[in-house]
Amino acid sequence: MNIECPLPAETEETIRLGHGSGGALSQHLFQNYIYPHIKNPWLDQMHDAAVLPVSGARLVFTTDSFVVSPLFFPGGNIGELAVFGTVNDLAMSGARPLYLSCSLILEEGFPLNTLATIMASMGRAAAQSGVQLVTGDTKVVERGKGDGLYINTAGVGVLEREWQIGPASIRAGDRILLSGDIGRHGMAVMASREGLAFETELQSDCAPLHAPVRDLLQAGIRVHCLRDLTRGGLATALVELSQTSSTSFVIEESAVPVSEPVEGACELLGLDPLYVANEGRFAVFVAPEQEQPALEILRRHTVSAASRTIGQVCTSGRPEVILRNLLGCERLLDLLPGEQLPRIC
Amino acid sequence: MNIECPLPAETEETIRLGHGSGGALSQHLFQNYIYPHIKNPWLDQMHDAAVLPVSGARLVFTTDSFVVSPLFFPGGNIGELAVFGTVNDLAMSGARPLYLSCSLILEEGFPLNTLATIMASMGRAAAQSGVQLVTGDTKVVERGKGDGLYINTAGVGVLEREWQIGPASIRAGDRILLSGDIGRHGMAVMASREGLAFETELQSDCAPLHAPVRDLLQAGIRVHCLRDLTRGGLATALVELSQTSSTSFVIEESAVPVSEPVEGACELLGLDPLYVANEGRFAVFVAPEQEQPALEILRRHTVSAASRTIGQVCTSGRPEVILRNLLGCERLLDLLPGEQLPRIC
Numbered sequence: 001m002n003i004e005c006p007l008p009a010e011t012e013e014t015i016r017l018g019h020g021s022g023g024a025l026s027q028h029l030f031q032n033y034i035y036p037h038i039k040n041p042w043l044d045q046m047h048d049a050a051v052l053p054v055s056g057a058r059l060v061f062t063t064d065s066f067v068v069s070p071l072f073f074p075g076g077n078i079g080e081l082a083v084f085g086t087v088n089d090l091a092m093s094g095a096r097p098l099y100l101s102c103s104l105i106l107e108e109g110f111p112l113n114t115l116a117t118i119m120a121s122m123g124r125a126a127a128q129s130g131v132q133l134v135t136g137d138t139k140v141v142e143r144g145k146g147d148g149l150y151i152n153t154a155g156v157g158v159l160e161r162e163w164q165i166g167p168a169s170i171r172a173g174d175r176i177l178l179s180g181d182i183g184r185h186g187m188a189v190m191a192s193r194e195g196l197a198f199e200t201e202l203q204s205d206c207a208p209l210h211a212p213v214r215d216l217l218q219a220g221i222r223v224h225c226l227r228d229l230t231r232g233g234l235a236t237a238l239v240e241l242s243q244t245s246s247t248s249f250v251i252e253e254s255a256v257p258v259s260e261p262v263e264g265a266c267e268l269l270g271l272d273p274l275y276v277a278n279e280g281r282f283a284v285f286v287a288p289e290q291e292q293p294a295l296e297i298l299r300r301h302t303v304s305a306a307s308r309t310i311g312q313v314c315t316s317g318r319p320e321v322i323l324r325n326l327l328g329c330e331r332l333l334d335l336l337p338g339e340q341l342p343r344i345c
Numbered sequence: 346m347n348i349e350c351p352l353p354a355e356t357e358e359t360i361r362l363g364h365g366s367g368g369a370l371s372q373h374l375f376q377n378y379i380y381p382h383i384k385n386p387w388l389d390q391m392h393d394a395a396v397l398p399v400s401g402a403r404l405v406f407t408t409d410s411f412v413v414s415p416l417f418f419p420g421g422n423i424g425e426l427a428v429f430g431t432v433n434d435l436a437m438s439g440a441r442p443l444y445l446s447c448s449l450i451l452e453e454g455f456p457l458n459t460l461a462t463i464m465a466s467m468g469r470a471a472a473q474s475g476v477q478l479v480t481g482d483t484k485v486v487e488r489g490k491g492d493g494l495y496i497n498t499a500g501v502g503v504l505e506r507e508w509q510i511g512p513a514s515i516r517a518g519d520r521i522l523l524s525g526d527i528g529r530h531g532m533a534v535m536a537s538r539e540g541l542a543f544e545t546e547l548q549s550d551c552a553p554l555h556a557p558v559r560d561l562l563q564a565g566i567r568v569h570c571l572r573d574l575t576r577g578g579l580a581t582a583l584v585e586l587s588q589t590s591s592t593s594f595v596i597e598e599s600a601v602p603v604s605e606p607v608e609g610a611c612e613l614l615g616l617d618p619l620y621v622a623n624e625g626r627f628a629v630f631v632a633p634e635q636e637q638p639a640l641e642i643l644r645r646h647t648v649s650a651a652s653r654t655i656g657q658v659c660t661s662g663r664p665e666v667i668l669r670n671l672l673g674c675e676r677l678l679d680l681l682p683g684e685q686l687p688r689i690c
Contacts, residue, residue, distance in 0.1 A: 015455040020485025029483060033457050037464035038447070038471065042479035050479035052444055055503055057400030063446035063499055064482045099397055101408035101499050102383070105450070110360040112378050119382035126383065134387035134395035137409045138374060140365025141688065147490040154408055154446050154499030158400055343486065 018338030022231030025338050048089040048228070051159060060095035062086060063154035069343040071118065071148055073192045075184075075204030078151055079118035081279060081345060083125035083133075084208045085230070086155035091210040092226040092282065094165035094217060095157030097129060102136040102153055107146035118149065129208040131155070161217055167244035169224040174313040175291040176249060177284040179212070179304035180205070181257035182234050186276035186344050187265040196268070201261040207280030212301040216284070221294050225285040228278070230345060235274040235321070235333045237283060242319045251311035251333075253325045274323075275336055277344045285313070363683030367576030370683050393434040393573070396504060405440035407431060408499035414688040416463070416493055418537045420529075420549030423496055424463035426624060426690060428470035428478075429553045430575070431500035436555040437571040437627065439510035439562060440502030442474060447481040447498055452491035463494065474553040476500070506562055512589035514569040519658040520636040521594060522629040524557070524649035525550070526602035527579050531621035531689050532610040541613070546606040552625035557646040561629070566639050570630040573623070575690060580619040580666070580678045582628060587664045596656035596678075598670045619668075620681055622689045630658065 018025040035043065042050040049062035066082045083100065090097040102122065106115070126133050163169065184205040191202045209228060216223055225245070227237045234256065242249055258266075258273045266273045280303055286294045291309060298307035321333040363370040380388065387395040394407035411427045428445065435442040447467065451460070471478050508514070529550040536547045554573060561568055570590075572582045579601065587594055603611075603618045611618045625648055631639045636654060643652035666678040 013457045015451045015453055015457065015460070015485055017453055017485050017487065019451065020483060026483065029457075033461045034449075034464050034481070034483070037461065037468040038478040040477045040479065042444070042477060043481075048480075050444070052479060052501075054399070054404065054443065054501070055402030057402055059399065059404070059501065061444055061446060061499075061501055062480050063448045063497065065448040065450050065484045065497060067450060067484045067486050098399065099387070099395070099406055101406060103408045103410040103497050103499075104379075105410050105412060105495055106360045106364065108360055108362055112358045112360065112374075115360070116378045116382065119379050123382040132385045132387060133383040134385065134397060135393075135407050136379070136388075138365060138371065138379070139410045139412045139688075140360055140362050141412050141492060141495075142362065144489065145492040147486060150450055150486075150495070152408065152410060152448050152497035152499075154406075154448075154497075156397075156399070156404065156406055156501065343484075 017342045020342065021336065021338065021340055022236055023336035023338065027335065049093040051093060058159040060090055060093045060157045060159055062089040063152065064089065065150060065152040066345055067150050067343050068189060068345050069147060070192055073204055074188045074202055076206040077118055077121050078149060079121035080125040080206055082151040082153045083122050083129060084206055084279060085345060086153040087129040087131060088209045088228045090155045090157035091213040092228050094161060094223065094226065095159050097131045097155060097157040097210050099134045099156045100126065100131050100153050102133045102151065104138045105146055105150040106138065106140050107148050108140060108143045110148050129210055163222065165223050165226060167225055167241050170241065170245040170247055170285050170313055171224060172247060172313050172315040173288055174224055174285045175288055175309050176311045177294060177307055178256065178310045179282050179298060180306040181259045182229065182278055182281055183258055183262040183266065183273035183276035185279040186341050187262045189344050190269060190341060191265055196265065202265060205278055205280035207303045209280065209282055209303060212298050212304045215297050216294060219297055221286060221290050223284060223286055226282055228282045230279060231277050233275040233277055236335060238321045239333055239335050242321050246319050248314045248318055248320045248322065249311055250314055250322045250324060253323050255308060255310040257306060271340065275340050277341065279345065362687045365687065366681065366683065366685055367581055368681035368683065372680065394438040396438060403504040405435055405438045405502040405504055407434040408497065409434065410495060410497040411690055412495050412688050413534060413690050414492060415537055418549055419533045419547055421551040422463055422466050423494060424466035425470045425551055427496040427498045428467050428474060429551055429624060430690060431498040432474040432476060433554045433573045435500045435502035436558040437573050438504065439506060439568065439571065440504045442476045442500060442502045442555050444479045444501045445471065445476050445498050447478045447496065449483045450491055450495040451483065451485050452493050453485060453488045455493050474555055508567065510568055511570055512586050515586065515590040515592055515630050515658055516569060517592060517658050517660040518633055519569055519630045520633055520654050521656045522639060522652055523601065523655045524627050524643060525651040526604045527574065527623055527626055528603055528607040528611065528618035528621035530624040531686050532607045534689050535614060535686060536610055541610065547610060550623055550625035552648045554625065554627055554648060557643050557649045560642050561639060564642055566631060566635050566642065568629060568631055571627055573627045575624060576622050578620045578622055581680060583666045584678055584680050587666050591664050593659045593663055593665045593667065594656055595659055595667045595669060598668050600653060600655040602651060616685065620685050622686065624690065
């Protein structure tokens, strides 16, 4: 008797949480399912925001949707995150942030007073960042088809310097500066989500970064590249920049500050702070002769008071990020294959 | 014995589906819970898009989130809707649409091939509308916290004429033109959602409107106001414009075309086609002497081939919209109090 075993039905590839983590799966999703259908020269810039010619001006345009859970976390809420996140994407292009849009997806049953609290936070965050929320939209979905509130903001700014600030301007020898200790935002959200005991010690670093960037540029610092360290943290940002700029970076592990509560929470949850999201930290790439003046300017701002140099760009052609510890041992940083922390922003 | 009856706990006001309908509840939500916290002169324009000064140019900026259910409906899908919706909001300001952003909120388990199909539709819709998708974002939420896919697009365009196209420019005597028959999009979505038998006859009118608007302006037609007839349909658009411009409109009911399948579906579901959403229809306000030239230009485009005059703006100071039938009987149109069709766009 000839018994044939039926082949298993081909399982269709579907979205996994890791597709939203900002790591290798996110890159795969974009490269294979999104980019091929909408490609154009602006998307090829591969930066957080697009630089566009409009009537003689150079406009910067960016967008982010925010799905953070919970909506309120130590140090902020989804409203502030939605404003600062987009303001920071504009600032990281070297642009002066001007106008934001605000689009809400509300779930049936969401308390109106909570919405008002979040909108008030958005208003204050916009004022603090020197931008205005000029246009918007509100949609409502049935109970069980959302999670309270999702917010999208898009942002428009202008570029007032003539040189290009972005991965393509990174040069061998550049110093890599970091604006402060890492991992606060991700761990604050995780701690409040998991109800961890050290929740009170952990505060998100959620803050606008336009002011230190403005002062760097006004002082004539010829910044090569700026990048905020959001989803995927410092490590993911560096790996992406290394790939896009086809340069290699060497980072001194001991130079990267991690606070005690973040260190503790990471150990408890088995996470690497290098991959944990920040919402008020950024990296700055400058030529060696501008390292000290840049640090001095950054340190004048509360948000970047603890700025320091963490590494440099090497001549090696191979795009890789080398993390060197105090003993001189080196390891390569890579994109995380899948999910580290879902819904962190 | 003194028995005190406890007062019932005050029930907190929460989001209802009607808050997303574009009617009176949507207005109440915006006026009371959103606007007070973020108010600024640009929001006061109360139009679909904000007109902003940027480096000497007049930029137009708008956003919409799309939560249509189902994602595919006769005549289109959420991807086309997300492109055309934002292109049309820009066009309705008289702007030339230039760049769009695209932000996805994906639910865990969503098929990647379906995403690719929708992105391909977005790419084609963008090409058809003469815009480029230049920046974007992707977020993933857990199963049961979304509904497959929500898309936000924001759009940027430039205003190339010096006069203001918007509610404030509406004048007594203006003719009100309508670009075609109404109610197709809303009924196509409803029919496919409910599995109605006449589904095949109903096709969404989903289309870009930039071309007829461009031709009107290039021909020197001094358009006073433009408005696409999306959520809440023709009636809601007219009532809002009447309120914002503090003028009254008289509309001839018999002049408003409704196709047979839309009429039939509306009767079956107990809906008024005047309040049903369109995604490819718009109203044009022009001075009487420009009525005929405007109609001629509109009729050259497939999307507005059936354009006709449906009414005019009166001198009466009271903002109201009067619908007059063939017998001369008049009724006032008002905003719907709550929900007509949820998740239509």
